[in-house]
Amino acid sequence: MDVSVADAPALSGTVGTDVVVVGSGIAGLSVAYELASHGRSVVVLDRGGIGSGMTARTTAHLATALDDGYDALVRVRGHDCARHYYQSVATAIDRAEAIQRIEHIDCDFQRVDGYWVLAPETPASELDQELDCCRKLIIPIENCVEPTPFHAKGQMRSLRFPRQARVHPTKYLAGLASALERRGAKLYADTCVESIHEHHGDTVVTTASGHEVHAADVVVATNSPVNVQVAIHTKQAPYRTYALAAKIAAGALEDALYWDTLDPYHYVRLQPFSADEDIVIIGGEDHKSGEANDGAQRLDALERWARERLPDLREVTHRWSGQVLEPIDFTGFIGRSPDEEHVFIVSGDSGQGITNGLVAGLLVTDLITIGASPWEEVYAPARKIHKNIGELINENITPLKNFAEYLAASEIASVERLRPGEGRLVRSGLKKIAACRDRNGHLHLHSASCTHLGCVVHWNSLEQCWDCPCHGSQFAPDGTALNGPAVSPLGEADKPANLEAAE
Template sequence: MKRISDKRISDSGQSYWRETASLPSFPSLTEAAGADAVVIGAGIAGLATAWELTRAGLDVVVLEAGRLAGGVTGHTTGKLTALHTSVYHTLRTEHGDDAARQYASSQSTALRRVIEVADELGISCDLERRPALTYSRRAEDIAALRAEAEAARAAGLAASFVTETGLPFPVAGAVRVEDQAQFHPLAYLSGLVDAIVARGGRIHEGTRVVDLDRGDPCRLTTDTGAVVSARHVVVATHHPVFDHALLATRLTQHRDLVIAGPVPAPQDPEGMYITEEEGKRSVRTAPLPDGRRLLIVTGEAFRPGTGEDTEAGYARLREWTERYFPDVTITHRWAAQDNSATDTLPFIGRMPTAGENVYVATGFAGWGMTGGVMAASVIATLVRGEREPWTDLYAPSRLGSALRSAPTLLKDQWETGKHFVKDRLETFGDGTGGPVRDLRPGEGTVVRGKGGPCAVHRDDRGGLHAVSAVCTHLGCLVAFNNAERTWECPCHGSRFGVDGAVLQGPALTPLEPRDAEEW
């Protein structure tokens, strides 16, 4: 039985989940291998899929570029709910009542699946049943909240419109759905990993897949030089690598800041709350070993790579939290990145133009805990030659919803194109002083050098680190995130360390090094 570590909370810069769950380590893949199925990515979507496939008797290999759950899953808020802000009124309006019912049923089934698996495998993961609420403090939003409550109820959820909540401030109204859940996501995945390995599954960390040769079998080439052959390939990398269907053009990126710290148990608002006000605010708690509750507040959503003052965002989030929860002691802060499909629905199933045996799971819009588990079931049934009732709803090849979302798609692509062109026309320093000379420790800037745009960071000791500012995915220029000290691409959300290393795709190769002495 996997249990959560009683490690004392400290301000380590990691998410609380990563600090308090013991995930095993696995070696890189260094020699050729074969399997029935290869899963690329070891977040909740990838590991849940690997579990479903191994449970069905398939020989499975999981390949992870970094560490297990080192991406979005390791930085989530850990909500298991079918109430996704205001999705049901949108689905009902844009896709019809049947689509809304299928969405609610698929997400609720995924929630129950987590509970069933945790019970079956004896995983201790702080699983708690709680209501989920979408709220607003603005009177002008009451009509929209009532419409969402009615749409969610029509879709099959136990939803109602309420005006009273457990929050420490009044609200104009809220949509409340009963009997949802929250958990420790990495404690859950730790138990899932043990079960995958016990059934013969093979997991390799530090192994980035850099090429996919579609066929039967498919051949995957890794950055370690190893080649893997498999009949089935599942791409569960958050933003899809090997995007033959150009799904990236139908995905938008956003990044949320998170702060957390203990509060006395009586201050627990006893629910999972979210609002789009003030750049988003999401609130939940988790149990602590000493009887207190860990308050987790998320918000200040922004598009990566746009040069947002991330430190200022953290300051606003902290001020809001301390205003309404004055007894909180902030101990952690982290950030999470999500992508959303322009037509609201995730992309789950066979990847168009990639053949019958390549599958993708992406576009969870911040709801990847239920979305990832649901994706695992959809893909596993397809691999077995079967179908879920909602397979067509999430199919990446869907056309009707793509046409309906064309205005949103065009707007997003305009933003991407604007960055691509503007970045090349913008005036930079000439590399002889200018902005680089003025950089303070911890800051970064993009300047024009002899070899083209250059991303320069000054570390805490005053040393300069220079890499190409051109994203290795499609060539947009990166911008500096001053809180996380990373370079981020505004076009498709790739993230790099100050040394150029890939932290988050879709980029597969690092930013090229530049001579720091030039500056």
């Protein structure tokens, strides 16, 4: 997806500023906007186009409902954490509503209800527990017994979360980018940050072209932090999620957010399109990144699921996928980067990364301008994960399983057999080679070793990229790093002569 919400040059020299924000998605631009509004000089750097990351792929539900459930959050992190979490997301959505009004951003922002719909596979007690928990936390919620289109036949139970919202994400980002420029902030695209160092009160950001930005504070809003090697990446796991957009007659579906209780869950919302037609955006079919290469089939399954429930759905106009990072203990990582004084990070978005990014705008700005935030502990990046979370064990098995792959046999006998759009792993002695032929027919051979911590990457035929199952790095067919935590491209590899000979 080649997107840019605003024109911006590449950085071409060394500059100084109060704050440098790395990453121009919802998190980066929200933080940049709040800091610029506090009178700070701000430089934003992005390795691609402005707003070209996961925010351009989102379905943009703005929710106070927590996708793992408040009941789970309370059990693991306690009532205070859950209360502060709710305050943070409710305040952040209010703030987005205010910003689009103040800045006159035409971004289809709309307050809507959110329905958490009971699926037949889930016991009703799950809704009872969430209802009870939210009521104790004084979170607005209502028990509903009216069926929605997303209920199975004969079922009608759901929980309604009032005052959720939807927004057009790239229109909102474009508005933020314009507002930033009006406040004197400088935005640079095609500027990949390679390193960030604190040195005697000065923080230096160095780009791949060797330019530097000197700043008092740095905010790393690269979705997956590129400045932290391990500390955060063992506390979150990358999942690929799928979405499609299809037309429907205007008014045929209530303008609301819908999620079901399945795991992985389906998520649906409406996007107004024209006087006659709306667009329904449907998401789901998630799996751990790099552990499946059947994106087209998953999108077909998503479409079938939607058509069974909305028989009047018209043609599908778009199909795509993206990645979310699931924090093991249910809240993102926003705040001071572990062991750093003036470097801040935003990550752990899960399916709520838009709201998470809006929270970051407020939280990081408070930390930089007044040194504290009421929500600091909820999102503290350095927090320890409670040992009673069984999932932690499962998530950390991925790197172990992955390293065993170095010993596995080749997936294809000869790289010459690769068809356009196809990618396979090839063994060459003790090394694994990531071999793919792009859609133009060019053969690319790279080391299959992820440049973050060395896990074996896996081909993703839907998105035509290599996905790393360990911590979510992604690489283009030509080896370029597309998504962190890796920054460097995949290493070059020679054509495996032994395999050619075997043909």
